[in-house]
Amino acid sequence: MINKRLREIRTLMANRGINAYLVTTSDPHQSEYLADFYKTREFISGFTGSAGTVVITKDEAILWTDGRYFIQAAYELSGTGFELYKMGVPGFPTVTEYLLNKVPVGGKIGFNGNTISFKLYRELLEALDQRMLISNLDFISDMWKDRPSIPSDKAYVHELKYTGTSAKQRIEKLRDEMYRIDADYNLIAALDDIAYLYCIRGNDVAYNPVVFSYALISKDKAYLYIDEEKLTDELNEHLEANDILVKPYDEIFEHLKEIPGKSNLIFDPKTVNLAVINSINANVRLVKTDSIIAKHKAVKNSTELDHMRNAFIKDGVAMVKFLNWLETGTPTGTVNEVLAAEKLNWFRSQQESFVEPSFNTISAYGENAAMPHYSPNEQNPVILKPSGLYLVDSGGQYLDGTTDITRTIALGDLTEDEKYHYTLTLKSHISLSDAYFKTGTTGYYLDAFARLPMLKHKIDFAHGTGHGVGYFLNVHEGPQSISTRFLDVKMEEGMVVSVEPGVYINDSHGIRIENLVVVEKVEKNEFGEFLGFEVLTICPIDTRPVVVDLLTDDELKWLNDYNKRVYDLVESHLTGSDLAYLKKATEEVKR
């Protein structure tokens, strides 16, 4: 089947004189998860992983993907005519290196500009000197006969009682900023930016409660481009009340053509696609800007935070019930990784205003947990045993908040190494959670706070320490992050981030302890303005693997205080064995 598709696309390429055709894993809004309609890279290559890039030439077809998918990709590509190029492995050229080598000077590289971000386009343009980029070639649409339809679920209002500020207020705040930088128009394609700005939600992207749309803000008008079938009376009323003008989704292209020359149009090149930019009149001034809405969205208001605190208690109740179920069931040999993930989702679904999981649960027993991005094997799920560590990284979308939590649980006897690494992870977790820092501090600087105790033991982990989190929106949200990659983004009061250090030992065990925290003001004194964190996540941290002698008095106090706070907030929602489990799990640890 894939062979046939390759033949077909090569015919289309030949007809248009195209030397290489590029297919990325993306939709027109650079969403983290793809609707089936946009799984073009999977259609053409047969590879079903979540990340990858395809280049097809007259006689070669290459798929690039990263270390998470080497085994799966090799299996899925075998016999298709595709070759696997391993990203990050020496000896394999990058996509641009490959194109530069394969496409002669003056040659043509084709792709669908609708799903290529303007940023990627500029990078290709710079790297692929003297080659022609043909951006309006949507060969896959021509070929894909039984293509799934674009999601047509209804969009809905995220009510003012949840959002705290109205769409009108948010648009005004955006306009204030546009005024300051002399912008006449702001073109927005990032779905979570639009959902936040207009206080709307939808069901078009898995795990992210967003709706396919574009937005355009001028000095006095606010437009929403959306498929008519997604609208309801209630939504129309809301949009009208907030002075938002509704246009059909595809009309963005025509409408952008009408923007008068000499206007300043700002857009974020990371999320706006090339096709919409190409539809803009050539003498409009295009100004690349990091999303202003992302900065506003990142700072949660007091209404949002109050609701989030409530959502985290509900999430904690679900987690405790799940952990009780897990630990009761494991000794019977009936619990496997897949069942556990499903059960956890079920416990969450019993909580008020639950909508969906916020991402695909990582449910990993023993050595599987050594892979930070592990997905359980659905066909042949691993059964949990009453020994060693089980790691579960999961989250929920509630109308009143998005959660993301990782706990690593002792299911029975542990090795000395498991305890040692668990305690180091906990030390790193506390080191950051319990820190104060100055106004103006970046996430890169804070990353050092988390790693310091672990590095002291010559141990480290190969992923970020934390990411921004949305409010009933995407679980991964910018602009802030906490990682070893420097970004000039300062932590601000009201920003929510995850704190999730870990230790991973190949073929043995993996540990991660993750809470969400919100930046709060602590004190202003002669030395400056100090910020700190309020921990939002409410769920016991397992104390059984802790080597108490490795903790300082301050660290031990933090652990006991935290578990006590969990008990106080959750106990009234539990009864019977669940309550007994909570009591035991939050018992004070003594030296």
Next chain:
Amino acid sequence: MINKRLREIRTLMANRGINAYLVTTSDPHQSEYLADFYKTREFISGFTGSAGTVVITKDEAILWTDGRYFIQAAYELSGTGFELYKMGVPGFPTVTEYLLNKVPVGGKIGFNGNTISFKLYRELLEALDQRMLISNLDFISDMWKDRPSIPSDKAYVHELKYTGTSAKQRIEKLRDEMYRIDADYNLIAALDDIAYLYCIRGNDVAYNPVVFSYALISKDKAYLYIDEEKLTDELNEHLEANDILVKPYDEIFEHLKEIPGKSNLIFDPKTVNLAVINSINANVRLVKTDSIIAKHKAVKNSTELDHMRNAFIKDGVAMVKFLNWLETGTPTGTVNEVLAAEKLNWFRSQQESFVEPSFNTISAYGENAAMPHYSPNEQNPVILKPSGLYLVDSGGQYLDGTTDITRTIALGDLTEDEKYHYTLTLKSHISLSDAYFKTGTTGYYLDAFARLPMLKHKIDFAHGTGHGVGYFLNVHEGPQSISTRFLDVKMEEGMVVSVEPGVYINDSHGIRIENLVVVEKVEKNEFGEFLGFEVLTICPIDTRPVVVDLLTDDELKWLNDYNKRVYDLVESHLTGSDLAYLKKATEEVKR
């Protein structure tokens, strides 16, 4: 007198149609300290501080300086016709804001391009849109009749037994890097870069053992531009043996004119002045590059490090003798801040191969120590009393190393606050000194390690945590530093930096504890390559102010281990009361 000079320079300005004349505090090599010959800003304004910028217009004369000098500058400028503009204080325009406001479009701004770095010139050019910059106006030379002469001290060889690698080898290493980036010429003006590259030293700049010179490296030639009177037979022999061609200092201008067009010439715009760049043929390709030599110089070789270890023991011996003298003398009321600084310098001068202090000693008692850059009042020196804290920040230039050390000493009873702040400073000092970190870590990331324990107590300090240090060269040396300002410079094995956190309480007390450390390899394992620090500075850290309960077991162990190591390395060099002092000062602290 200043009034008369202002009238004179305004006549010169009027004759050339100049709207504003700019005088910076700098020499042609952007040295940290100025020879008297280059104190043009002092000549024109009467202000004697170490930092400041002057702008003179038809009817105004302004001096900008920073907070260290507000009182002194106000005093020295009074009645001169100069007005003080306070840097960093709201309400005062910056130099460029002032120029933009005062000089009309098409107006002329004059200065001496010989002492303006190319970097500053580009910044002025960008900021002062539509004004003309006239860079060849050396009005001060025209006016200054009794000007001191340029230093004419002899230069000398830094022998191979000290440097470990020869000038020839260092030039070859530089050429390898030039080849890699396709550079035909490297123009060098930074005096410490030249001193390092050619293994020469001199006496032209206070505290920095360097010699006024330029260097030019081509693919097959190495030139040194230097005044003939600085040369000796021994030096000439050394230069010849290392294939270094000697030319008169001023011939650089003529010689640069001869560089053929289309050549690639690299230079560091931070240290190369505008005048030399202007003498280069217009079709030579100028490529701005951070100094390659600075990167090589920053990484000390094993010969250099072995010598440094020895220099630090000598420095420790001098420090212990000084501290014993200080503590014995203070109760008699005969020790003052100035005397103490002189005495410390004398103790250093008794050590083998001592050359000069590495900077002006900060000798500060009580509340004076709250000013991190304090200079004692020579006229009316403050007398030390047997109570409170005394801070001394000093260093020496030895043929076998440059030292820089700060100790804060309890001269008698301390307040609870003094003890608390001393202990926090010590915790911060240990937190960084005792840390491990990964290859690729920046000084900005490491800064977080130092501040973490202090920030936990909502306390911070307003200066950098550490700076690079030369090897019998400048005590402040790049490219690495440890501070809250992000610089993309990675710490490498062999780099020497200071670790100097502090706490400063206005009108009360000031604390700083400073050691120099060198980056060393620690371990390579499955988690990556780990680096750490070897402490170079050898001198007891005062334990009397330590609040032991605030230290963790690890911190207490570090302190005791450090002082024990100091004892072991220094005791054989001391006798009598000095040895008794060392014994007491390095006694183990117990809970």
